[in-house]
Amino acid sequence: MPTMPDPPRHATVEKVYLHHIPVSLLNAFNTNNRINQYLIDKLPLAAWNLKPAKGQGRTVAAIVAHMHNVRVMWLKAAKAKEIPAQLDRATVTPGQAVRALERSRHALSRVLSQALAGDGHVRGFRPDVAGFLAYLIAHDAHHRGQITMLARQLGHALPQKAMFGMWEWNSR
Numbered sequence: 125m126p127t128m129p130d131p132p133r134h135a136t137v138e139k140v141y142l143h144h145i146p147v148s149l150l151n152a153f154n155t156n157n158r159i160n161q162y163l164i165d166k167l168p169l170a171a172w173n174l175k176p177a178k179g180q181g182r183t184v185a186a187i188v189a190h191m192h193n194v195r196v197m198w199l200k201a202a203k204a205k206e207i208p209a210q211l212d213r214a215t216v217t218p219g220q221a222v223r224a225l226e227r228s229r230h231a232l233s234r235v236l237s238q239a240l241a242g243d244g245h246v247r248g249f250r251p252d253v254a255g256f257l258a259y260l261i262a263h264d265a266h267h268r269g270q271i272t273m274l275a276r277q278l279g280h281a282l283p284q285k286a287m288f289g290m291w292e293w294n295s296r
């Protein structure tokens with residue numbers, strides 16, 4: 125049976141990364157959400173409600189609403205204590221979206237924390253808490269890419285600095 129290697133003999137408990145993993149995972153989830161907020165903050169306002177070229181597909185506002193609403197769906201599936209209201213894709217403002225994403229981040233952090241401190245299971249999500257966290261970050265990142273591409277197509281591209289800034293996890 126595979127086992128964890130023993131930590132080096134000189135390592136103290138504080139220095140063994142294994143003990144920090146739950147907090148580190150929550151920190152990574154928080155950074156991911158700050159990048160969503162950074163994107164919304166740097167996005168030219170003119171791009172927020174513009175219809176895509178052929179009149180088909182979601183607006184930027186609708187994509188951001190979807191990002192939050194999917195989190196709410198998972199919170200319901202997980203029977204979380206805290207379930208924020210959904211966003212209306214047709215009327216949501218950037219400020220409302222940032223605040224809603226913060227509420228769904230907070231509620232999901234509680235679900236993640238409980239699973240990390242318990243048996244690793246998240247109700248409604250078969251793999252485990254690490255898989256759930258990876259799923260949540262991948263979903264946000266997918267739609268961040270979609271938003272930056274749509275903004276460019278609409279003629280309101282994000283500044284180059286912000287395109288790079290979204291990958292500066294050292295400073296986000």
Ligand code: NI
Pocket residue numbers: 190194263267
């Ligand atoms: Ni999606």
